[in-house]
Amino acid sequence: MRSLLCRIAAAIALVNGAAMIPAEAQEGTVPPAPNDLTAEIDPLDNPYHVDDGKVDRGTYNGYRRYHSSCHVCHGPDGLGSSFAPALVESLKSLDYVAFAEVVVNGRQAQGATGNSVMPSFAFDPNVMEYMNDIYGYLKARTDGALDRGRPQRLPK
Amino acid sequence: MQLYRLALVAVTATAIAGGVAANEDVINMQSDPSNWAMQLGNYQGHRYSQLDQIDTGNVGDLQVKWTFSTGVLRGHEGGPIVVGDTMYIHTPVPNIVYALDLNDNGRIIWSYEPRQDPSVIPVMCCDTVNRGVAVADGKVFLAQADNTVVALDAKTGEPIWSVKNGDHARGETLTAAPVVVRDKVFIGISGGEFGVRGSLTAYNTNDGSRVWRAYSTGPDSEALIDPNKTMMMGKPIGEADLGVSTWNGDEWKIGGGTTWGWYTYDPDLDLIYYGTGNPGTWNPAQRALNGERVDNKWSMSIFARDPDTGLAKWVYQKTPFDEWDYDGINENILADIEIGGQMRKVLVNFDRNGFGYTLDRETGELLVAEKFDPTVNWASHVDMATGRPVVLDQYSTFVQGEDVNTEGVCPAALGSKDQQPASFSPDTGLFYVPTNHICMDYEPFAVSYSSGQPYIGATLSMFPAPNSHGGMGNFIAWDAAKGEIVWSKPEPFAVWSGALTTAGGVAFYGTLEGYVVGVDMEDGEELYRFKTPSGIIGNINTYEHNGQQYIGVLSGVGGWAGIGLAAGLTGDSEGLGAVGAHKALGDYTRLGGVLTVFGLPN
Numbered sequence: 096m097r098s099l100l101c102r103i104a105a106a107i108a109l110v111n112g113a114a115m116i117p118a119e120a121q122e123g124t125v126p127p128a129p130n131d132l133t134a135e136i137d138p139l140d141n142p143y144h145v146d147d148g149k150v151d152r153g154t155y156n157g158y159r160r161y162h163s164s165c166h167v168c169h170g171p172d173g174l175g176s177s178f179a180p181a182l183v184e185s186l187k188s189l190d191y192v193a194f195a196e197v198v199v200n201g202r203q204a205q206g207a208t209g210n211s212v213m214p215s216f217a218f219d220p221n222v223m224e225y226m227n228d229i230y231g232y233l234k235a236r237t238d239g240a241l242d243r244g245r246p247q248r249l250p251k
Numbered sequence: 252m253q254l255y256r257l258a259l260v261a262v263t264a265t266a267i268a269g270g271v272a273a274n275e276d277v278i279n280m281q282s283d284p285s286n287w288a289m290q291l292g293n294y295q296g297h298r299y300s301q302l303d304q305i306d307t308g309n310v311g312d313l314q315v316k317w318t319f320s321t322g323v324l325r326g327h328e329g330g331p332i333v334v335g336d337t338m339y340i341h342t343p344v345p346n347i348v349y350a351l352d353l354n355d356n357g358r359i360i361w362s363y364e365p366r367q368d369p370s371v372i373p374v375m376c377c378d379t380v381n382r383g384v385a386v387a388d389g390k391v392f393l394a395q396a397d398n399t400v401v402a403l404d405a406k407t408g409e410p411i412w413s414v415k416n417g418d419h420a421r422g423e424t425l426t427a428a429p430v431v432v433r434d435k436v437f438i439g440i441s442g443g444e445f446g447v448r449g450s451l452t453a454y455n456t457n458d459g460s461r462v463w464r465a466y467s468t469g470p471d472s473e474a475l476i477d478p479n480k481t482m483m484m485g486k487p488i489g490e491a492d493l494g495v496s497t498w499n500g501d502e503w504k505i506g507g508g509t510t511w512g513w514y515t516y517d518p519d520l521d522l523i524y525y526g527t528g529n530p531g532t533w534n535p536a537q538r539a540l541n542g543e544r545v546d547n548k549w550s551m552s553i554f555a556r557d558p559d560t561g562l563a564k565w566v567y568q569k570t571p572f573d574e575w576d577y578d579g580i581n582e583n584i585l586a587d588i589e590i591g592g593q594m595r596k597v598l599v600n601f602d603r604n605g606f607g608y609t610l611d612r613e614t615g616e617l618l619v620a621e622k623f624d625p626t627v628n629w630a631s632h633v634d635m636a637t638g639r640p641v642v643l644d645q646y647s648t649f650v651q652g653e654d655v656n657t658e659g660v661c662p663a664a665l666g667s668k669d670q671q672p673a674s675f676s677p678d679t680g681l682f683y684v685p686t687n688h689i690c691m692d693y694e695p696f697a698v699s700y701s702s703g704q705p706y707i708g709a710t711l712s713m714f715p716a717p718n719s720h721g722g723m724g725n726f727i728a729w730d731a732a733k734g735e736i737v738w739s740k741p742e743p744f745a746v747w748s749g750a751l752t753t754a755g756g757v758a759f760y761g762t763l764e765g766y767v768v769g770v771d772m773e774d775g776e777e778l779y780r781f782k783t784p785s786g787i788i789g790n791i792n793t794y795e796h797n798g799q800q801y802i803g804v805l806s807g808v809g810g811w812a813g814i815g816l817a818a819g820l821t822g823d824s825e826g827l828g829a830v831g832a833h834k835a836l837g838d839y840t841r842l843g844g845v846l847t848v849f850g851l852p853n
Contacts, residue, residue, distance in 0.1 A: 212369050216704070
């Protein structure tokens with residue numbers, strides 16, 4: 096029941112455009128992340144702009160949203176904790192679609208104690224509306240384009 | 252149970268004399284120093300033991316006597332309870348309770364493991380901790396993560412009654428240890444990061460029926476306040492319904508003020524004491540009224556209440572309009588100390604905000620408010636006439652504003668001290684306090700409320716206090732009459748374990764790397780250090796069995812400290828000194844709940 100609800104929610108969220116996924120992305124291949132400063136940001140081909148440690152608005156917001164909604168479990172700067180995996184490692188193999196799927200639907204680990212749960216964020220506007228930003232931030236961290244800590248903002 | 256009955260006869264007379272009967276069973280159990288009958292040692296929260304076999308001369312010889320794995324990996328807060336021949340320990344989710352036989356090296360007499368919906372886990376903001384059980388009248392009281400309060404038969408572990416105190420779908424959970432006074436058991440609530448409206452509830456210990464509930468926000472009728480009687484700074488509050496009028500619109504309904512700390516009780520004055528937590532969200536701009544600061548009452552307050560009716564006798568708000576998550580739930584230790592040549596009945600509180608408060612516990616009058624960590628900078632001082640902190644604009648995340656990163660605020664959100672309870676020694680008259688030495692940058696931003704989802708609205712980064720010893724913690728001795736640090740012992744990591752003092756002149760605490768440390772209470776000189784299997788965020792307790800004194804502690808790193816520090820903190824490495832080189836806690840210890848019991852060689 097719960098997972099059905101979540102899936103419906105995911106569909107709603109996706110339709111609302113909170114996390115837009117172009118049709119060609121559905122294959123689930125890991126796209127390159129070229130950090131092309133001249134191209135538009137989009138979560139699949141160019142999820143962030145980082146220039147000399149400075150980041151675009153979305154990536155900056157992703158940093159903030161991550162540290163507000165995710166870091167209590169996933170640790171500071173995406174480095175992981177004893178509770179949940181390091182997303183800077185996860186995103187080496189998870190693409191945007193797979194990432195969004197986990198965030199929307201959640202997941203329940205069966206580890207040693209079966210006691211860690213990735214919650215569903217389908218009903219949390221503080222995450223759903225900024226899915227792209229959170230992904231962009233974590234992807235920049237994963238690619239080694241961005242160091243730990245609070246990034247500087249690029250001038251607009 | 253033999254020993255316990257003997258001791259009971261000896262102490263009954265003194266314990267009950269003069270006071271209103273508190274709970275005879277609890278009073279009797281805690282008056283016998285061979286027991287460790289309550290999480291905080293006694294009603295007053297002293298965490299002091301009259302046992303003196305282990306002393307400054309022989310503590311160096313302590314050795315491990317027996318150990319017990321709880322089988323659970325998450326953060327283990329709270330500590331072992333000992334009554335007679337039985338030790339009761341508890342675990343984080345799944346909240347197992349074990350009764351262990353002290354006559355048989357901890358053979359399991361019974362264990363209780365509730366079935367809980369796993370969707371509770373993600374609404375526990377900072378690990379799935381639990382701070383322990385209460386034992387009274389032949390029952391063991393447990394507050395489960397899923398909001399079930401259960402009374403177990405202390406002999407068999409069979410549930411006698413259970414009741415629901417909240418709903419995790421709204422972000423409500425239970426982590427705090429219950430306390431029993433007379434025929435009532437007090438239950439707080441957690442979920443300050445989920446827009447929960449805090450409350451304290453009294454249930455009848457016989458059948459679990461609800462007697463009263465006092466909310467931390469909202470109208471006086473629900474906060475159980477009488478504005479003409481309930482005192483604030485020594486005078487009646489005067490104005491009605493401040494729990495509504497000091498909020499922006501309906502924000503009080505999701506206003507926090509949770510009650511997940513420790514509760515204390517004065518049997519003579521017949522008052523219970525507890526603190527309320529931070530207002531939600533962490534973005535102060537959303538809690539302001541017409542763009543101005545407003546108190547957000549009664550978040551961040553100390554309450555003194557009548558245990559039978561819940562009516563507030565007095566209240567004191569430590570951090571009106573919080574801007575830093577200085578969650579005001581820390582324990583209120585009740586002690587009689589000399590101030591200005593007079594013996595005073597005081598309440599001492601080491602708040603997250605870095606101020607050590609000494610109040611008259613009968614009237615709530617503020618006597619002393621001084622910084623117990625010299626790096627505290629968000630306020631210059633507390634105005635003793637109004638009781639309000641004088642906040643510096645430079646560190647005000649409200650003045651600096653939304654979407655602005657306010658830098659270098661000390662202490663960090665986890666406070667100069669978190670939930671780890673301090674100890675009071677009647678021998679020295681001093682308080683022994685496990686503290687954090689961490690500062691932060693804090694950037695608030697707009698968030699939306701959605702039931703059962705995190706309601707935070709700030710991002711912060713933490714770093715060891717700059718220009719200091721480079722470590723992230725200190726264990727200090729504090730003079731609550733003067734408001735002064737007597738001595739301070741630096742530690743590489745935050746000291747996140749409950750302290751213990753003893754008549755043997757030794758104070759004990761645990762460290763996040765997993766060390767049990769024994770120090771001389773006079774000067775803080777280290778006398779003993781032993782590394783247990785995992786980091787310690789639990790409390791160190793002591794008891795006597797068959798004439799031998801033992802020290803018991805639950806290891807099992809986790810909690811906010813364990814999660815936040817696992818990867819290490821960032822920050823300017825200059826000025827951190829040698830200790831600052833120790834970065835990641837993960838280099839020192841891993842998860843694992845283990846009880847370790849120490850004693851002297853035979």
